[in-house]
Amino acid sequence: xxxxxxxxxxxxxxxxxxxxxxxxxxxxxxxxxxxxxxxxxxxxxxxxxxxxxxxxxxxxxxxxxxxxxxxxxxxxxxxxxxxxxxxxxxxxxxxxxxxxxxxxxxxxxxxxxxxxxxxxxxxxxxxxxxxxxxxxxxxxxxxxxxxxxxxxxxxxxxxxxxxxxxxxxxxxxxxxxxxxxxxxxxxxxxxxxxxxxxxxxxxxxxxxxxxxxxxxxxxxxxxxxxxxxxxxxxxxxxxxxxxxxxxxxxxxxxxxxxxxxxxxxxxxxxxxxxxxxxxxxxxxxxxxxxxxxxxxxxxxxxxxxxxxxxxxxxxxxxxxxxxxxxxx
Numbered sequence: 236x237x238x239x240x241x242x243x244x245x246x247x248x249x250x251x252x253x254x255x256x257x258x259x260x261x262x263x264x265x266x267x268x269x270x271x272x273x274x275x276x277x278x279x280x281x282x283x284x285x286x287x288x289x290x291x292x293x294x295x296x297x298x299x300x301x302x303x304x305x306x307x308x309x310x311x312x313x314x315x316x317x318x319x320x321x322x323x324x325x326x327x328x329x330x331x332x333x334x335x336x337x338x339x340x341x342x343x344x345x346x347x348x349x350x351x352x353x354x355x356x357x358x359x360x361x362x363x364x365x366x367x368x369x370x371x372x373x374x375x376x377x378x379x380x381x382x383x384x385x386x387x388x389x390x391x392x393x394x395x396x397x398x399x400x401x402x403x404x405x406x407x408x409x410x411x412x413x414x415x416x417x418x419x420x421x422x423x424x425x426x427x428x429x430x431x432x433x434x435x436x437x438x439x440x441x442x443x444x445x446x447x448x449x450x451x452x453x454x455x456x457x458x459x460x461x462x463x464x465x466x467x468x469x470x471x472x473x474x475x476x477x478x479x480x481x482x483x484x485x486x487x488x489x490x491x492x493x494x495x496x497x498x499x500x501x502x503x504x505x506x507x508x509x510x511x512x513x514x515x516x517x518x519x520x521x522x523x524x525x526x527x528x529x530x531x532x533x534x535x536x537x538x539x540x541x542x543x544x545x546x547x548x549x550x551x552x553x554x555x556x557x558x559x560x561x562x563x
Contacts, residue, residue: 236457237406239419241384242449242478242494243282243293244315246354249302249440251279252533253351258283258294260536261335263372263380266510267500269533272297273475276519277529285368285383288477288500288509290449291422292368292383297444300531304353308436309390310488312443315354316386316425318361319345324379328358331375353441361385365422373540386425387446390436391487394428400485401426404465405448419449428487447480447492455479458493476516477502511538 248254259266267288272278278299284292294315307313319325325346332339332348339348345359361367361382368383394413401407407415413428436442450458455472459481462469469483478494485491503514513530515523 236454236461237419238417238458238493239449239451239496240291240417240422241424242290242447242492242496243284243295244312244384244387244446245295245297245444246352247302247305247438247440247442247444248281248296248298248352249300249304250351251281251296251298251300251531254281254296254298255533255535257351260372261332261337263370263375264292264294265370266535266537267293268477268504268514269510269512269535270476270514270516271519271526271530273473273516273518276516276522276526279530279533282500282510285370287506289368289383290494290496291365291424292370294384299440302440305439305442306434306437307355307390307442308434309392309431310484311436312387312389312446312489313355313429314347314357314388315384315443316344316357316359316388318365318367318382318385319358320361320367320378320380320382322360325358325360327376327379350441354443359385363423383422384424386427387443388427388429389487389489390431391428392431394430398428398485398487400465400467404461404467417448445482445490445492447494450493450495452479452495452497455481455493455495462493476514511535 255266258264264283265286267284268282270280272280278297280295280297282293282295319328329339329346337348339346345357347357349355365383369380397409401415402409407417409415415426417424417426459469462483467483470481473480477498477500480492480494482490482492500509515526
């Protein structure tokens with residue numbers, strides 16, 4: 236029994252349309268599902284990923300309209316790493332992000348920048364074996380397209396100490412100095428703890444809500460039992476329409492989810508029309524008319540391009556406070 240790498244990562248945004256403009260247009264990901272928060276149905280839950288919404292490509296957001304920016308602290312993820320195919324792709328993204336109004340910085344690993352809510356993102360060359368999971372965008376050449384999520388980093392009070400729940404219970408490999416690797420049958424994911432800053436973390440826009448690991452369907456209940464036997468306070472199985480999920484906090488404080496690989500995001504939409512209509516979870520279907528009166532209509536750049544017949548939708552994803560630049 237092993238986890239299959241990353242399933243998805245879920246964040247918070249204060250502006251759903253700005254979020255769509257950035258991830259589905261500037262970064263060229265596909266909006267694969269426009270639905271609502273199971274626990275707070277008046278809030279959007281947006282999913283972005285590759286063309287099929289494959290586990291390992293999925294980034295999701297809860298929208299709490301007007302939410303103030305948060306601040307990552309101990310027990311919170313602070314950076315998400317996305318893959319690109321080559322050093323030339325890093326050059327492409329440096330130019331594209333600056334052109335679109337986003338400051339970037341060159342690092343030893345790749346290219347760092349922030350989304351409109353302040354979430355720290357990093358692009359690195361994905362050259363160690365993950366099969367590419369890319370979306371199609373007319374302004375992003377296929378040889379430069381983002382290939383999926385490669386890793387994430389969280390803050391901890393004792394970052395360099397091996398976390399046995401990760402290694403002994405969940406099957407991560409410890410690489411030393413706070414670094415881990417989760418190897419599935421086809422994909423892997425890098426995880427790391429960094430020493431926490433003095434400031435206390437604050438949830439809000441631009442912060443990560445939870446990270447979900449992918450499980451084979453037949454192993455899901457066994458993972459629930461295994462986490463419980465290790466002393467974790469694990470939830471019951473939650474039906475999320477596109478996967479089943481269990482939740483628990485690992486000892487450092489990060490909220491973990493284990494999600495099944497199926498049924499997937501084409502369960503209630505034509506694969507060619509993913510993310511185009513509002514999908515309401517079965518348990519909230521009776522609220523559809525009410526929700527459509529509450530939720531702000533969203534423009535999907537892919538749909539807009541098709542309806543216009545040509546061109547790309549270029550909307551400002553953010554108004555930076557200083558001149559966009561490449562640093563380093």
